Amino acid sequence: MGQTLSEKIISEHCGRQVNPGDLVIADVDAAMVQDGTGPLSVKELEKAGLVQAVHPERTVFFLDHASPSPRSELSNAHNILRSFAARTGVIVSEIGEGVCHQRMVEEFARPGDLLVGADSHTVTSGALGAFATGMGSSDVGFAIALGKVWLRVPETFKIELTGSFKPGVFAKDLMLSVIGHIGADGATYKAMEFLGPVAHTLPMHERFVLSNMSVEAGAKAGLFAADNVTKAYLEDAGRGEDFTALAPDDDAVYEKTFSFDLGEIEPTVSFPHTVDNTRKVGEARGIKIDQAFIGTCTNGRLEDLRIAEEIVKGKKVASGVRFLIVPASRKVYLEAMREGLMETFVEAGGVIQPPGCGPCVGIHQGVLGDGEVCISAQNRNFGGRMGNPEGSIYLASPATVAASALTGKITDPREFL
């Protein structure tokens, strides 16, 4: 029987042909934690007397959620990670280097990897053809120390893409629509694999958005085949040797197949307070906003900043609106500076913050006030997400966020393109 991408990768990592539903102990190639989850991993390993890492050169501790730290407790949490790293040789991604998942795809994740991370959006690396999945601090801690993890082999949903995007429509709009269609728990315990000829034409930055948000439908992983686009991306990053081609078997068995025609997707917005509460941008038109945020592991890449810049160039942000821009990594930041994008944002009235998670998880750098509304390019809009349960978050593409920042109301980006 043919295998899906996930089944192939898991089989490779436990030395036998697996089937959906099997429970296996699998070898782990790469692992990551972040500053919110890592200290607990360290504590568990210390308690167990396992201050060690099997693959220190492919284990990364990210200081990105509270970056730079706004309080002493979090500075101390950072030092717990730095100290464990000093003892074991694992890599620390320091303040200012960027959001974990962006850094993973820039430097560490490879096609065919089995990668675990103590962060739900670890699935982002699936865009490179890795089986990458989020788990808790204990799971990832022991994966770091022992090089192994327990896994249930997921059934796979095939997401077949056809057609091409109309102007002003992006992968974010597609993924919000997919989640709206499938539901926030529609793919729970499943792997989502984005396939079909159109999937092979999607550029990497669009693939990252789809894989990143697969977890918002509950998925365990969101994968693309590793193809020529993947190869070119890795070569551009000076990582050509990390490439291996990976495709599902022609007779792979999928539990379900969903087809989406990109040409039918409109700019889409998720209304508060669940990601699957999606509507076309027209239905959100005119909703007043207090804050507009572009950044995160979902949409803080160079291409996202470029489209936002195109929209705000030569214009001013609406009075009273905070327009926050957080490049996803130092690399993105540098390239955006070289291209002059940052200058445009600052001239338009935007606020640039250092690479990291920024206000996404409600720790600092853009916490909402009571009754305030934010339109955000992030991936989640749960109650309280931006630090205040009395705030509301609408999710959209960077283009929609930028257009809304200019008018002070949720706005169809096509009015500016």
Added chain:
Amino acid sequence: MTLLKGKVFKFGDDISTDHITPGRYFHLRGDMAKLAEHTLKDADPTFAKKVQSGDFVVGGRNFGLGSSREHAPRVIAECKVSAVLARSFARIFYRNSINVGLPVLECDTDGIDAGDELEVDLAQGVIRNLTKGEEINFTPIPEFMRGLLADGGLAAHIKKHGGFKL
């Protein structure tokens, strides 16, 4: 651990890890007891004050969706909740709960109301609603995970077996 007894705190669908452990208490993650004072705060601000040892958290669909933070089941366990019951669970929350030794039971929770007295027999796989005089079955926990629970969670499992044991 096989016979659990307590009263119900009822929640709706889509209780996220942000409801359970809000991001604004991120700085308390190093101190589980303090973090637990805010358990489920954004779903029921008074939960942590009212809950008593042995009580049950009962949710609807997709309980625990969102982030991978293991602190979510840990603070619930810290409140001495004996089990979480829900129509369905988000994947990472489910596995984290097992890893920290908190029983999570998938069952039809529609007929369970706040304040109901429940008795759960983990071995027999049955929930008795003592207030309503009803019995509810739950989806059996897969054997390997039951073993993890019986060992007291992942760390205890690894200590006991010297590694992972299927």
